[in-house]
Amino acid sequence: MSIKSKLSNLTSRAVGRVADKAVTLPGVKQRVAKEFDAMMAELEPSLKPYRGEFSSYPTLPKDGRPRDDILQEMAALQAREEAKWEEGYASGAVYHGDPAHIEFLNQVYALHSQSNPLHADLWPSANKFEAEIVAMTAHMLGAGQTDDEIVGTVSSGGTESILLAMKTYRDWARATKGITQPEMILPISAHVAFEKAAQYFNIKIVPIPLDENYRADVTAVSQAITPNSIVIVGSAPSFPHGAIDPIAEMAALAQKAGIGFHTDGCLGGFILPWAEKLGYSVPPFDFRVPGVTSMSADTHKYGYAAKGTSVILYRTRELRHYQYYTASDWPGGLYFSPTFAGSRPGALSAACWAAMVSLGEKGYMEATGRILETAVTLKQGIAAIPELRILGDPLWVIAFASDTLDIYKVMDVMAQKGWSLNGLHKPACVHIAVTLRHTRPGVAERFLHDLQEAVAAVKANPQMKGEMAPVYGMAATISARGVVNELLKRYMDLLYEI
Ligand SMILES: Cc1ncc(COP(=O)(O)O)c(C=O)c1O
Numbered sequence: 001m002s003i004k005s006k007l008s009n010l011t012s013r014a015v016g017r018v019a020d021k022a023v024t025l026p027g028v029k030q031r032v033a034k035e036f037d038a039m040m041a042e043l044e045p046s047l048k049p050y051r052g053e054f055s056s057y058p059t060l061p062k063d064g065r066p067r068d069d070i071l072q073e074m075a076a077l078q079a080r081e082e083a084k085w086e087e088g089y090a091s092g093a094v095y096h097g098d099p100a101h102i103e104f105l106n107q108v109y110a111l112h113s114q115s116n117p118l119h120a121d122l123w124p125s126a127n128k129f130e131a132e133i134v135a136m137t138a139h140m141l142g143a144g145q146t147d148d149e150i151v152g153t154v155s156s157g158g159t160e161s162i163l164l165a166m167k168t169y170r171d172w173a174r175a176t177k178g179i180t181q182p183e184m185i186l187p188i189s190a191h192v193a194f195e196k197a198a199q200y201f202n203i204k205i206v207p208i209p210l211d212e213n214y215r216a217d218v219t220a221v222s223q224a225i226t227p228n229s230i231v232i233v234g235s236a237p238s239f240p241h242g243a244i245d246p247i248a249e250m251a252a253l254a255q256k257a258g259i260g261f262h263t264d265g266c267l268g269g270f271i272l273p274w275a276e277k278l279g280y281s282v283p284p285f286d287f288r289v290p291g292v293t294s295m296s297a298d299t300h301k302y303g304y305a306a307k308g309t310s311v312i313l314y315r316t317r318e319l320r321h322y323q324y325y326t327a328s329d330w331p332g333g334l335y336f337s338p339t340f341a342g343s344r345p346g347a348l349s350a351a352c353w354a355a356m357v358s359l360g361e362k363g364y365m366e367a368t369g370r371i372l373e374t375a376v377t378l379k380q381g382i383a384a385i386p387e388l389r390i391l392g393d394p395l396w397v398i399a400f401a402s403d404t405l406d407i408y409k410v411m412d413v414m415a416q417k418g419w420s421l422n423g424l425h426k427p428a429c430v431h432i433a434v435t436l437r438h439t440r441p442g443v444a445e446r447f448l449h450d451l452q453e454a455v456a457a458v459k460a461n462p463q464m465k466g467e468m469a470p471v472y473g474m475a476a477t478i479s480a481r482g483v484v485n486e487l488l489k490r491y492m493d494l495l496y497e498i
Contacts, residue, residue: 088443092433115346126346129353142287152313158266161296161312166197173230187216189238214241231260236285242397251291269297274368305352381448399431413454
């Protein structure tokens with residue numbers, strides 16, 4: 001059983017017994033705390049499988065260990081890791097993964113392992129790499145086809161790019177419009193990083209429902225605009241259903257209202273430009289749409305860089321200035337940093353630059369072609385299973401549901417067969433984000449074969465004990481959400497235990 005399933009299973013057990021309201025009662029609170037302890041104890045063996053077998057350091061060793069010795073042990077630990085993603089068993093997660101590509105990125109990392117873009121005087125090459133990553137990404141996403149200069153920065157990932165953009169709009173709206181109660185107009189399918197930004201930066205979310213194709217409802221967007229609105233968000237495509245929001249219509253509303261529009265291209269930024277060139281039907285989504293004022297695009301997903309980089313782009317330098325941090329009266333001297341971090345791993349930017357330059361337009365085009373062709377095979381195969389239904393009309397992030405079976409049980413059977421798919425809810429469905437790992441010979445066929453078997457197994461035994469089903473049911477009941485969130489916090493505590 002996967003750790004995720006186990007956690008879900010345990011969560012459902014806890015949630016099944018208590019509701020948020022009851023937890024405030026002292027007796028119940030104690031019982032829940034005890035129950036959580038027991039659950040965490042149950043999870044420990046699968047989360048800490050190396051305990052007892054490998055050396056462990058709750059404190060610094062008195063004398064340093066020989067390097068060879070350390071390397072040997074780390075190699076042994078690494079060899080135990082599951083390499084399921086290599087065989088294409090994971091949705092998303094590793095987007096390229098060919099050994100030669102990984103080796104190349106590792107070589108570049110090693111060359112630049114000491115560099116830190118915070119010290120531009122020491123490592124001007126790190127800034128060169130970042131400036132070019134931003135420029136190449138901007139040109140892929142419409143710079144040069146609009147009169148505006150598209151600018152940006154490199155961040156550590158999609159979440160940071162999104163947090164930065166939302167902070168930027170908050171500060172821009174406060175400075176230029178005097179807005180002190182900012183509101184973000186956010187389709188419910190937008191990535192949860194926007195909700196994180198809203199929490200961190202005190203921005204109110206105005207949620208937007210989806211239409212029958214899982215795209216943001218434009219009428220609802222138009223009705224949501226108030227004098228406190230600072231930004232409208234659209235996804236290209238969304239994480240859950242792979243749906244591309246009606247960016248042109250939404251951005252036009254933003255432009256008319258004089259507010260920002262952010263296209264979240266974290267998932268699609270490095271696919272859609274090539275999909276369009278390959279002749280797939282791609283609605284306008286980038287800076288060629290006049291109202292789009294910022295975009296996020298993740299180099300560490302379909303940009304095929306190592307994990308730890310993303311690009312955040314703005315239509316104007318003025319907007320980018322609201323992202324920057326500067327300090328002129330600190331005793332530590334004059335200080336400035338473009339993103340949230342101070343010191344940053346320049347080696348990741350070097351590896352990102354090298355990934356982009358080594359692939360080139362041709363490499364991205366070919367990779368996109370392979371991914372989209374594999375996605376067609378998968379979509380046809382899923383659609384041919386009578387019990388399943390694909391949500392909307394996705395290109396390569398394929399969500400599917402069932403009107404007759406418990407889709408989470410289908411996912412559980414797939415997990416038993418080795419597949420790591422993403423469970424989604426509201427509505428109940430599962431998705432697979434197709435990567436280059438799935439384009440290898442036989443992987444799509446294996447997926448469809450296993451999916452047919454999983455559906456047949458659940459159909460033959462609908463009463464089978466599900467692991468995900470109960471927890472998603474519980475998470476849907478508002479009364480128990482607080483309990484689920486508490487349990488997730490305890491789970492994170494456990495991750496930091498030795
Ligand atoms: C559409 C979208 N936006 C943002 C993110 C967040 O990216 P990250 O996990 O790199 O922070 C994701 C991640 O899957 C995504 O799919």
